[in-house]
Every structure is written in structure tokens, then in C-alpha cells.
Amino acid sequence: ATKKQRDPEHLTPGMFGYSNLRTSQNQPFFHGIMNGMSKFGVPLEGFHTETGPGVMEAAIQFGRALESADRAVLFKTGVKEIGHAHGVMPSFMAKIQSDLPGCSGHVHQNLADPTTGTNLFYSKDDPHHMSPLFKSYLAGQLALLPEFLPFFAPTINSYKRLVDGYWAPTTPTWGVDNRTVGIRVLPDSAKACRLEFRVTGSDMNPYIAVAASVAAGLHGVKHNMELKQKPIVGSAYVAQQSGVVERLPRTLSEATERLANSKVAREALGDDFVDHFVETRRWEIKQFNSEVTDWETRRYFEII
Numbered sequence: 001a002t003k004k005q006r007d008p009e010h011l012t013p014g015m016f017g018y019s020n021l022r023t024s025q026n027q028p029f030f031h032g033i034m035n036g037m038s039k040f041g042v043p044l045e046g047f048h049t050e051t052g053p054g055v056m057e058a059a060i061q062f063g064r065a066l067e068s069a070d071r072a073v074l075f076k077t078g079v080k081e082i083g084h085a086h087g088v089m090p091s092f093m094a095k096i097q098s099d100l101p102g103c104s105g106h107v108h109q110n111l112a113d114p115t116t117g118t119n120l121f122y123s124k125d126d127p128h129h130m131s132p133l134f135k136s137y138l139a140g141q142l143a144l145l146p147e148f149l150p151f152f153a154p155t156i157n158s159y160k161r162l163v164d165g166y167w168a169p170t171t172p173t174w175g176v177d178n179r180t181v182g183i184r185v186l187p188d189s190a191k192a193c194r195l196e197f198r199v200t201g202s203d204m205n206p207y208i209a210v211a212a213s214v215a216a217g218l219h220g221v222k223h224n225m226e227l228k229q230k231p232i233v234g235s236a237y238v239a240q241q242s243g244v245v246e247r248l249p250r251t252l253s254e255a256t257e258r259l260a261n262s263k264v265a266r267e268a269l270g271d272d273f274v275d276h277f278v279e280t281r282r283w284e285i286k287q288f289n290s291e292v293t294d295w296e297t298r299r300y301f302e303i304i
Helices: 020-024 027-040 065-085 132-152 206-222 236-241 252-260 263-269 271-289 294-300
Strands: 044-049 056-060 107-109 174-176 183-186 194-197
Touching: 020 027, 020 044, 027 044, 027 065, 056 065, 065 206, 107 206, 132 183, 132 194, 132 206, 132 252, 132 263, 132 271, 206 263, 252 271, 263 271
Parallel strands: 174 183
Antiparallel strands: 044 056, 107 194, 183 194
């Protein structure tokens, strides 16, 4: 805090994903998170380093939609409190450096029978083990992703993460176990068949992101939408550059105006909420546009 968020010293150096060594070097802090989250009622299935200095990944145990959003909010708040006690400032910015990968907030989803618990996304007869309901749900999410984007990428900084080549999606696409697409399908088994919604960043509001992504999926189910888009095999970045698929909005400003005109968002979430949310994003954009950034001073101060 005393450095005013400039030149942070990363807790772990280098690009050490899944490193046992790096976590062992900061045991008091990491043990504090594991023990504290357990007491908070936020079960963690895994907690480890990811690609990028200081980057950590937490796998929060799945649950019902609202319970999962509760756990995500408690995790973010709890980690900040525990970090303060250890002299660490955790950040959930989507991108803190332009030359490093960003920080995601992937959301895994499926639908289950409320009585039997049977996974309704799974079908043993389909080549990808995807039921017709799963396909319609996925089709709804893909169709609405461009106009729902501010619900998943709500800040100016969010769009610095959504760039080609850094494992973050830039297109409304899907694929089987493909980490370059917007929605990754994981048809592993009858129990675990699910999708991974990869657009969301660590800066998302979990309640809004979960509500909007589920609403988009259920829109597809309600209208029995057909999954016409073929799965991306290989790089979705190359597919977009080749003109095969469209690019998601590149800025919060562009995305916000698409949301403002979304009839489906208003039908699913209500005019009052959409109008309020859109105005908060417009205010965020207005505040950013009036700021003088470090980039401007570096580029113009001496030379212009």
C-alpha cells in the first residue's frame, strides 16, 4: 500500500506452475489460507502456483450456483484479510503486467436432476458425450457471450487479459478440452461431464457472473437452441485471425454498449438491473478516460 500499487514484489518468482517448492517457501501464508478457508466454509480442492510470478490458483469445491458464488466471494475477502496478517497484499486484478498472463476466474457448470442428482449434461450415445440439453445450454451461452461480456469482464483492466496468446479467450467459441476457446467442454464421465466457462476473470463479481452465465445457458434450453458451431480444434486465436469466428468486444466501452442494447439481458435479469449496471460501467469508463496514465507520461512527457 505504501508503494501505491507500483512495482509490486511478487511473492513467488518466475513462471513456476504447480510448483511444490514455491508454496513450501511461503508456508505460513499458504497454510493460513488453507486453514482459514476451511473455517470460512470454503472447501479448497487444490491450491498451487500457476503460470506467472506470484500467481496462485485455488480450486474451490463445486456446489449449487448460489453456494458457489458465496464461496468465491468469501474466498476473495478471506484471502485479503489473511494476506494482511502476513504482510502480503493479494490482488484479484485481471492483468497486472502487459507482458505476463492474466488471472482468470473460470466457472465450471453442469445441470443435475434435483431428485436423483443425475448429471443432465451427459449422454453416452453422443460422440462428445453431450446431451441435447447440454448442447442447447452451450448454444445459449455462445450466442449471448458478446452482449453479456461486461457481466464477466466488468473493468477496464479485464480487457487487457482478453488478448491473443495468453491462454485467455478472445472469441465466443467452444472446444473439447481446449484452453484457447471461450467455453471448454470436459465430457470426462457421467459424473464429471461439464463445461468450463473461461471468459470470466479473477476481477468478476461472482454473483453477477454466475447469474448471467446460467441465464444465458437457460435461454438456450428454453428456446431449444441448436449447437451449430463446430468445436474448435487447435487454436481459437488462429480461427479468429482467419475470419472463421468473430472477436469478442475489445474494450469495456464497446462491450457495455452492446449490453445496453441486449433484449435478452433485460428479459432475463430485468430492466432495472441492466440499466443500473450499464450506468456503473459507463461511469467507470468516464473516470478512466479523464485519468493521465503512466503509459502517457512515458510516451509523451519528453518526446512530444
